[in-house]
Amino acid sequence: MSAATAQAAGPPPARQAPGTVPAALRRAAGRRRLTPYLLLLAGAAWLLVFFVAPMVYQASTSVQTGSLDKGFRVTWHVATYWDALREYWPHFLRSLLYSGIATAACLAIGYPLAYMIAFRAGRWRNVVLVLVIAPFFTSFLIRTLAWETILADQGPVVSFLNRVHILDATSWLHITQGDRVLATPLAVVCGLTYNFLPFMILPLYTSLERIDGRLHEASGDLYATPFTTFRKVTFPLSLPGVVAGTLLTFIPASGDYINAELLGSTNQKMIGNVIQSQFLRVLDYPTAAALSFILMAAILAIVTVYIRRAGTEELV
Amino acid sequence: MQTRPMRWLRRNVVVIAGVLALGYLILPNLVVLAFSFNKPKGRYNYTWNHFSTDAWQHPCGVADMCGSLTLSLRLAVYATIGATVLGTMTAFALARYRFRGRAATNMLIFLPMAMPEVVMGASLGTLFLNMRIRFGFWTILIAHIMFCLSFVVVAVKARIMSMDPRLEQAAQDLYATPAQTFLRITLPLAAPGIAAGALLSFALSFDDYIITSFNAGSTVTFPMFVWGSAQRGTPVQVNVIGTAMFVVAVLLVVAGQLVGGRRRGARS
Numbered sequence: 001m002s003a004a005t006a007q008a009a010g011p012p013p014a015r016q017a018p019g020t021v022p023a024a025l026r027r028a029a030g031r032r033r034l035t036p037y038l039l040l041l042a043g044a045a046w047l048l049v050f051f052v053a054p055m056v057y058q059a060s061t062s063v064q065t066g067s068l069d070k071g072f073r074v075t076w077h078v079a080t081y082w083d084a085l086r087e088y089w090p091h092f093l094r095s096l097l098y099s100g101i102a103t104a105a106c107l108a109i110g111y112p113l114a115y116m117i118a119f120r121a122g123r124w125r126n127v128v129l130v131l132v133i134a135p136f137f138t139s140f141l142i143r144t145l146a147w148e149t150i151l152a153d154q155g156p157v158v159s160f161l162n163r164v165h166i167l168d169a170t171s172w173l174h175i176t177q178g179d180r181v182l183a184t185p186l187a188v189v190c191g192l193t194y195n196f197l198p199f200m201i202l203p204l205y206t207s208l209e210r211i212d213g214r215l216h217e218a219s220g221d222l223y224a225t226p227f228t229t230f231r232k233v234t235f236p237l238s239l240p241g242v243v244a245g246t247l248l249t250f251i252p253a254s255g256d257y258i259n260a261e262l263l264g265s266t267n268q269k270m271i272g273n274v275i276q277s278q279f280l281r282v283l284d285y286p287t288a289a290a291l292s293f294i295l296m297a298a299i300l301a302i303v304t305v306y307i308r309r310a311g312t313e314e315l316v
Numbered sequence: 317m318q319t320r321p322m323r324w325l326r327r328n329v330v331v332i333a334g335v336l337a338l339g340y341l342i343l344p345n346l347v348v349l350a351f352s353f354n355k356p357k358g359r360y361n362y363t364w365n366h367f368s369t370d371a372w373q374h375p376c377g378v379a380d381m382c383g384s385l386t387l388s389l390r391l392a393v394y395a396t397i398g399a400t401v402l403g404t405m406t407a408f409a410l411a412r413y414r415f416r417g418r419a420a421t422n423m424l425i426f427l428p429m430a431m432p433e434v435v436m437g438a439s440l441g442t443l444f445l446n447m448r449i450r451f452g453f454w455t456i457l458i459a460h461i462m463f464c465l466s467f468v469v470v471a472v473k474a475r476i477m478s479m480d481p482r483l484e485q486a487a488q489d490l491y492a493t494p495a496q497t498f499l500r501i502t503l504p505l506a507a508p509g510i511a512a513g514a515l516l517s518f519a520l521s522f523d524d525y526i527i528t529s530f531n532a533g534s535t536v537t538f539p540m541f542v543w544g545s546a547q548r549g550t551p552v553q554v555n556v557i558g559t560a561m562f563v564v565a566v567l568l569v570v571a572g573q574l575v576g577g578r579r580r581g582a583r584s
Contacts, residue, residue, distance in 0.1 A: 042406075043469070044406065044421060044424060046402055050440060051440075054439035054440045055439050058438070110337065113338060116331050117334070128334075134569070135345050135562070136519055136523070136565075139523050139557075139558055141542040141543055142557075142558040145546055146343075146351075148362055152363065197341060198341070247430070255432020255434040256433075256526075258526070272434045276438075279442075280530070285442055285445075289439075292438050295434075
């Protein structure tokens with residue numbers, strides 16, 4: 001399962017289809033030309049009807065005007081986009097900021113763990129892998145609620161942070177408020193980091209695991225310090241995992257609204273919260289659609305720039 | 317000069333950081349476990365009051381909870397079957413054939429995995445709304461199959477790509493019909509990939525809240541029950557279910573490892 005999850009990362013590699021028996025190929029050439037389409041039919045149709053069509057429909061919804069009882073009609077009212085941006089730009093900014101920080105934190109926390117599983121865990125490897133995946137099976141809502149207990153105002157964690165004056169420092173930085181952690185940016189980012197950490201660890205692990213251990217020895221033989229070996233050998237070789245992991249963390253985190261809702265206050269609402277309430281409570285479908293598209297565009301832009309940078313400067 | 321503990325620390329700094337990270341991942345599960353034995357004072361199960369096994373003795377003691385749980389399990393089973401069948405077929409087409417539109421299909425499979433759930437959920441919800449399709453079990457199932465499909469395709473495709481094509485050629489050389497080759501060689505070889513995809517689908521479907529909330533109408537799945545109860549205080553039974561799922565999953569994985577290990581041992 002680990003490998004499969006991790007594989008879900010980058011765009012599917014375009015490898016050559018394995019060869020098949022020439023005789024059989026010739027015999028059934030006509031039928032074979034149709035076979036891939038028949039195999040694809042159901043799956044592709046499902047995605048076209050229930051994924052692509054809704055997207056197209058959403059695009060048209062975003063330029064509609066009207067009301068719930070009179071119905072919505074396409075009027076090419078592009079102003080919805082401007083209004084949405086003007087009103088909700090802080091939420092966009094906050095979403096990108098929170099998910100960016102959470103992604104960086106996931107990388108910082110996940111890399112040592114993935115490295116440990118790949119190179120240092122020995123016969124404990126499978127046990128640790130199971131422990132990384134197992135939390136998935138307790139509903140993530142329940143686990144996020146558990147953070148409310150952990151970070152509770154009178155709880156041991158907050159009292160400790162208070163006693164060693166860490167909360168004074170974080171309040172000064174405006175990431176917590178007073179002697180609370182709940183209902184502050186810190187709690188939301190902490191929740192996001194926690195929730196998406198396995199999505200970082202698994203791709204990192206798969207790319208680290210493929211590294212030939214002899215490369216480390218060779219680097220050591222050439223008088224590289226462990227740190228230089230890491231910087232010049234291990235890290236560059238694990239870059240595909242880093243790219244895949246950061247994308248798998250950043251994209252879902254930027255649209256998430258569970259952590260902001262459960263661990264934050266109204267001042268930590270992210271763009272997902274806005275889309276959700278526009279859609280399910282305010283019933284303003286054009287605005288919800290416009291916000292979705294702006295979010296998608298922002299993510300696409302960031303991801304494209306990121307992949308291009310990671311692809312040209314470091315990977316080659 | 318370096319003292320001995322310093323040197324030990326330097327050598328094992330990665331392991332220490334890794335174990336701490338693992339603690340961060342496991343801590344909430346331990347809290348869920350501990351608080352499943354709590355008897356909260358008020359409605360909110362956030363502070364420890366005193367030990368009790370009430371919730372474990374009456375796991376269905378809360379109105380509507382077990383109903384939503386069975387609904388979620390049923391949904392997850394159907395979604396897994398649907399996504400696994402469709403996804404495996406798609407994966408075979410993509411891994412085994414070169415055809416016009418292959419790149420576009422790859423893109424089509426990749427996109428749902430690179431899309432925030434809010435966007436997907438809201439779009440599909442809008443479509444259903446405007447087609448005047450009643451929200452409920454079927455709309456949720458459609459949505460779940462949709463977002464599980466890609467993950468199955470990726471898992472199965474990776475497995476097929478790593479299979480040795482000569483095994484199938486050998487079967488055909490030995491006069492196996494294409495159907496026999498598929499059933500007795502190809503399918504068993506692809507089985508681990510299919511199983512991984514199915515397991516992933518089950519977990520994704522069972523745990524989904526965001527997309528479901530846009531397509532459920534008044535139907536309440538287990539995550540939606542948890543979400544709703546979070547506003548007015550989650551019952552202790554929610555922790556019981558969470559812990560039970562965790563334990564069952566770990567046992568399943570361990571059992572799978574044991575079976576896989578024995579088989580691998582027998583072969584070598």
